[in-house]
Amino acid sequence: MTFRVLDPTAGEPPATGQRAPRLDTLQGKTVGLISNGKEGTKSFFAHLETMLREEYGVANVVSRTKSNYSAPADPHIVAEIGQWDAVISGIGD
């Protein structure tokens, strides 16, 4: 007996945008850090900021923390991203 059965998946999610062009250098740039705010992010992002400034010559590091670590970044944080040259988003537990 042959069964004809259906694909249960929703398929590909809609495109949410394009990645910005890659930077040639971080020297003199502004980098934003978006943390989910969990305890484990604090020392990680603090160290990352030091590395970005001292080893890569980043001029400005802007640190932002989501108000709810289980939800997308707050609209005011997303609105700020356009002012940065690069953004690093990470979660920690």
Next chain:
Amino acid sequence: MQLASKIYQAESIGDVQELYHANGWTDGLPIVPPTEDAVRACLDWAMMPPDQLIGIEPVRGLAITAEKLAINTVMAGCLPMHFPVVITAWTAMMQDEFLMHGATASTGGCAVLVVLNGPIRLEIGASGTFNALGNSDRATATIGRAIRLCLINLMDVRPGVIDRSTLGHPGKFSYCIAEDEEDSSWKTLAEQRGIERAASAVTVMAAGAPRQIMNEWTTRPEEILETFAAEMRANLRHYSIHPGNYAIVIPKQLREHLQAANWSKTDIAEFIHQRARIHRREWAEVGKGAVVRDRGDSVYPAMDSADQLLVIAAGGPAGGFGAVIPPWLGNKSHAVTLPIGACVDCEPPKK
């Protein structure tokens, strides 16, 4: 109207199972083959065309259609008459306040608790008595499973993909109960939450595993409820201090003592709201002294207000047991109750 989903051919029932397991389309258990006829029977029952948009998943913008929900509903073992419950539960889960993405992706590992109220329980044979939180009946077993299969296949809520649960719990296979409305003088859960008793309704809650309590040694409401409150205090100490929707399940034996004393669900919720709270300093007693800091005297209630407690009448007739079902993580997700069949823009299916 044609179904839009890709069709696969398999030569045997065994091949069907391997196809779905190999693609990661199951929860690890065998599935019922979702044939076109079976899927159409669900859609016809709900009077929905396949492309009926049930909603847009709020975080990634995924379109959830009736056809895809129906395929997963068939796979779970549901009958067509169960499909409106799955649709309503998913509509509720897509409300912003439920925070579906966070609740289903979190390391916290909660499941979606589905509570059924109203006449549909009797129509589909959903039982709120023996083994209410276990394998009580076909309807609740398969509806709860359908919720999970839809999450797996429509949102990639697979372990290690979107589902980042550290532990999870058995309710992630199926977590659906019906309230025992026939054997209770209380308002139903849906009534407490603003739905008329004559309507059928679904409540969804991002829920941890049930914590069973027992108190067979009193008939006094205050003492019975103190045991429930103590279990909630334990959750505040051992799991999370954040307030939110808790549910308690009260089977018949304890329910009768409360009803004989004329305690309503509102009375119960108000009592427990006063009793289910701890001081932050108590965390030092359970190994969490590092986060007490200078706020030891602060008081943390399990709920922000009494109406955050979902009081559910369910369970077998004998045994002085009850259950506390804690929230995933406080107020990050709120329980949502919706009536079944409240669709205002449905069209009959086009043959």
